[in-house]
Amino acid sequence: MRMKTTSFQVLVAILLLLSVQTTIVVVNCLNIALNDDVLGLMVFKADVQDPYFHLSTWKEEDDSPCKWVGVTCDPYSNRVTELHLDGLSLSGHISKGLLRLQFLQTLSLSRNNFTGDLNNPTLIQLIKNSQFVDLSGNGFSGFIPDPVFTQCGSIKSISLASNKLTGQIPNSIASCLTLQNVDFSSNQLSGGLPNDIWSLTSLRSFDLSNNFLDGEIPKEKIESLFDLRVFNLSSNNFSGELPDKIGECLLLESVDFSNNYLVGTLPVSLQKLSLCNVLNLRGNYFAGDLPEWIRSLKSLEIFDISVNNLTGLIPASLGDLESLKSLNLSLNQFTGKLPESLVKCVNLSVIDFSRNLFTGEIPGWVFSLRLKGVYLSGNLFTGNVEFGEAAAGFNSLEILDLSSNSFSGTISSSIGNFSRLILLNMSQTSLIGSVPSSLGGLKAANVIDLSDNRLNGSIPNEIGGAGSLVELRLDGNFLTGSIPDQIQNCSDLTTLVLSRNNITGMIPVDIAKLTELECVDLSFNHLSGGLPKELTNLTNLVTFNVSHNDLEGELPLGGFFNTIPLSSVSDNPSLCGSIVNQSCPGAHPKPIVLNPNPSHSDHGSTSLNMSHKRIILSISAIIAIAAAVFIALGVIVVTILNLHVRNSISRSAAAALTFSGGDDFSHTRSPSSDYGKLVMFTGDAEFVSGTNALLNKECELGRGGFGVVYWTALRNGRSVAIKKLHVQSMSKSQEDFDREVKKLGKIRHSNLVLLEGYYWTPSLQLLINEYVSSGSLYKHLHEGSDENILSWRERFEIILGTAKGLAHLHQMKVVHYNMKSANVLIDCSGEAKVGDYGLAGLLPSLDRHVLSGKIQSALGYMAPEFACQTVKITEKCDIYGFGVLVLEVVTGKKPVEYMEDDVVILCDMVREALDNGRADECIDKKLKGVFPVEECVSVIKLGLVCASQVPSNRPDMEEVIKILELIQCPSEGQEEIE
Known part of the structure; x- marks a missing residue:
């Protein structure tokens, strides 16, 4: 019995020893693994710049990294599974050290300053090994690597937003079926979407906004995106129609296709999106009416369909969207009245119906709801502006823009009850009556704009009560009286515009206390007296216009007033100083004028002066009159010249406001770069x-x-x-x-x-x-010195380069509109670069009269069809201007030259010489060196073909390039000129 017991004890002892040894091995292996995580993170840290020492807790002597900043470990294995280092201002590149983290599932390095090519093996492997990757908000460049999505493993979420990525979205992304969240927004990606992109049936969020993507949105299989919640393709170049079955993605909560080139009508299937709370289709070319089925979008909170081509009446069913917070229908062609049914939308915060064709009076619900922003400008609203009781509106409204309508009546004194109002714009609305003193109650107001109405009376002293004012505009009215002294209480004022009124009196000295002033316009009034010398204390002034008044005395000296433009003080005959080129009189006694008829009574003397008045003038008076005439003529000439360079900072407004509800309705009007x-x-x-x-x-x-x-x-x-x-x-x-x-x-x-x-x-x-450092082609041809004359080869390369640039513009469907030598720049290597292209597209409409006025400096380059109202302006106009430019380069002559007794048109002169066999005589005599005359003549002929009077006879720019390349290959025996 004792023997068995002893054997059993020995056996137990052996098993215990083996167990201890196994435990020691396991612990040792675990320590090695933990040290591997420490080593990997320390290698990563060594390659990173950490200016604010956020990673100071990372120490290589630690046995485990699990308590380090940004590190998350598995609670059982203590291995690193997550790395969150967002917004720590880290920079540098991502080292291979992170590849040692074998159990890493989440890698989040967003909002830092990491750089480098995304297409490198380390980053590719890190992305493939992880399930959640966020590298957004850095400086990564290059293409999105194709290998990331081939055999992509278990990656579920990837964000590369806000980097500098270029190229196309790889087709291989469609094979990564585990993807749930994709965010490539705010890069420089181009090309179209992969055709099989909707094979990613697990997608929940898909954001490609703010890129250069184009083409049509794939329609096939889009209904298979069962789990899609967020769909954002905004601010790209997508064209075509919305996929018909987009409404089959029943779980969609946010849809944003704004700022593209989409056309057609709204797909009927959209009415199935009962869970959708954001629908933004702003800035496209959608047409037709707003459909009645819009009422089906019961969860909609933000609805923006502004800047489209929609027409018709606003359906009453819009009022069924009781969850609606922000509604923007601006810049369409809607007609009729605003529907009363919107009174049911009690959650509304912002409405924007501006720039449409709405008529009638403003309905009462506008001011009875708790709205924060009301934008109704640029319509055809009439009648009085009635605020009614407006109990809710008085306590909530922050933005009220009723400008550019056809209201009648006066401004209600109850306007002052909007205690939270920040911006009030009722300009260009035909309002009459006086400026209500209750405006002083707008304690929070930054902007008050009542310009271009028919208001009369004086500016109320109470205006000083609006102590937060940044901008006050009352110009273009019939206001009288003086500028109130209480304006000094508006200490934040940057813009004060009171021009084009009948204001009298002196400029208050206290205006000089408004040290934030940047733009002051008091022109076209009847102000008198002198300019206070204290105005020189206004160190932030950008413009100060007091022209066309009755001011007198010496201009202030110092600060802004040392360089004030003459146009800003013109038509004040009694002002003096160096700026107006009129010396100020000294303290001399007035000259004595003797009456030549002292025996007459005062009455008789007056009668005599009225009939044949005689005045004896001193020599100094004659000189003064002559000087005044000379100065007046100078003022007129300089004023005319300055009309072209008047300071453009003449209208401004307050800083933007962003309202709650997820949409940004910002209206910024300020000359300061800060806004x-x-x-x-x-x-x-x-x-x-x-x-x-x-x-x-x-x-x-x-x-x-x-x-x-x-x-x-x-x-x-x-x-x-x-x-x-x-x-x-x-x-x-x-x-x-x-x-x-x-x-x-x-x-x-x-x-x-x-x-x-x-x-x-x-x-x-x-x-x-x-x-472009070397200046314009015009300067090289017409203003350069004899030592810097362009050679023939340089000229030919400039012509060819200009043709290639213009051809690319035409491929991009952009018409230059202003083709001339002044808009062709030469870089340091002699390469031609076409500039100022497409600026006419910035005009509100392609008005030929306005456009001709803009490019009148291009006399001689303008195609004849500019003068014909029925002919469409196309790329052929550019080709005409290019043809004239070619002749200018070869001949060295301007398109139009004014001789003593004649005007020479370059095209006519060259065409006549060619007809008479003297084309070689047109070649610029200043050309130096040897050059082939036949090549020059061939280019001249091409220029004349391009400048044909008939648009259809002009070749397109691709043909021009081919012809130039043929000309560039000289045949044997060409005659050369030396």
Whole structure:
């Protein structure tokens, strides 16, 4: 018995020893694995710049990384499964160290500054090994790697948004059937969607917005997207119609196809989207009526179908959308009255019906609901503006824009009860009566615009009660009285426009206390007295216009007033100072004038002076009169010249507001770059001194019909050319302007000046272009020195390069409209780059009269069809201008030259010489070196063909390029001129 017990004990002891050894082995293996995670993360950290020391808790001596910032481990194995390092300002590149994290499932590095080509083995392997990948908001470049989606493993979610990715979406993505969330938004992707993209039946969220994608949206199998919740293809170049069966994706909650080129009517299947709360189709070309079945979208909270071609009446069924928070139908052609049924939409926060054809009076429900934003501008509304009791509206309304309508009557004093109102715009509405003193009750108001009405009376002193005012516009009325002193209480005021009224009195000294003032326009009034010297304290002034008043005395000296434009103080005959070129009189006693008839009574003297008045003038008086006449003539001449360069910052508004409910209804009107919208197509950039530096005349490069071009530098030291557009002609809305400029920004060609971005406010519109250092072709031909004359080979290459650039524009369906040598720039290598293309598209409509006025400087380049109202303006107009430019390059002569007794038209002169066999005599005599005369003559003939009076006789630009390439291959025995 004792023997068995002993044997049993030995056996137990052996088993216990083996168990301990096994445990030690397991623990050792686990420690090795944990150390492998530590090593991998430390290798990753070594390649990363961490300016704010967020990764300071990562220490290589730690046995486990599970307590490190951003690291999540499995609670059982203690292996790293998730890495979240979002928004830590990290930079550098992603090292191979992360490949050691064998159990990593989630990799999130969004909103950092990582760079590098996405198409590298490390990133490809990391993405394939993970289930959830978020690399958004960095600086990754290159193509989306095709291998990521071939044998993609178990990847479920991938976000590469807000990087610098280019190229097409790889077709292999359709084979990655595990994908649930795809976000490639805000990159520079191009091409169409893969045909089999809807094979991804597990998709829940699909976002490709803000790219350069084009083509039609695939229609096949779209109904198979059973789980799709978010569908966003906005801000691309998609065309065609919406897929008919899109409504079969029954779980859709958010649909955004805004800012594309979609056409047709709304698919009937959309009515099945009973769970949809966001439907945004803004900025397309949808036509037809708004259908009655819209009532089926019971969950809809945001509905935006603005900037389309929709017509007809607003259906009463729209009022059945009781969940609606934001409704935007602006910039369509809707007619009739606003439906009363909308009173049922008690959750509405923002309505925008602006720029349509609505008629009738504003219904009472507009002010009875708890709306925050009301946009009704640009319609045909009539009658009085009645706020009624408006109990709810008084406590909620923040934006009220009723401008550009046909109201009658006065402004109700109850306007002052809108205690939260931030922007009030009732300009151009035919209102009469006085400016209500209750405006002083708008304590929160940033903008009050009552311009271009028929208001009378004086500006109420109570206006000073609106202490938050940033912008006050009362111009274009019949206001009288003086500028109230209480305006000094509006300490945040940046814009004060009171022009075109009948205001009298002196300019209050207290205006100088408004140190934030940037734009002041008091022109065309009857102001008198002097300009307060304290105005020089206004250091932020950009414009200060007091022209056409009765001001007198010396102009202030210092600050802005040392360089104030003459046009801003003109037609004030008694003003003096160096700016108006009139010296101020000293403290001399008035001259004594002797009466030549002292015996007459006062009455008799008056009668005599009325009949044949005699005045003895001193020599100094004669000189003064002569000087005054001379100055007056100078003022008139300079004023006329300055009409073309009047400062475009003449209208502005307050900062944008973003309302709750998910949509952005921002209206920004301010001359300050702080309130503008800067968009860069080639990466982030910032002006060295802000946009106001562009007003520096010393940086001016040139000017034309569409605006003035300035040189400036970005923060990174790179030079760019900024075109400041003439605002009065570029009158499109921000949405239309954005769309047109983005279209131009997508054009890329070595012979085209690159449009790098733009800056927009209603009062200041800038195009940011590639800076081409060697100037325009016009300057090389007509203003260069004899030492820098272009050789024939240089001229030929310029002609060929210009043709290639213009051909690419025509392939992109863009008409230049303003083809001339001043718009062809030469880079440092002698390459031609066509600039200023497509600017006519920024006009509100292609009005021939306006367009001709814009390009009148292109005299001689304009095709004859510009003068014919019935002929369509096409690419053939550009080809005519190109033909004239070719002749200009070969001959060295301007398209139109004014001689002493004659006007010489280049086309006519060259055509006549060719007919008489003297074409070689037209070649520029300044050409140096040896060149083939036959090649020159062939180019002349091509130029004349392109400049044919009949559009159909002109070749297209692709044909022109082929002809030039044939001409460039000289045959033997060509005659050469030396």
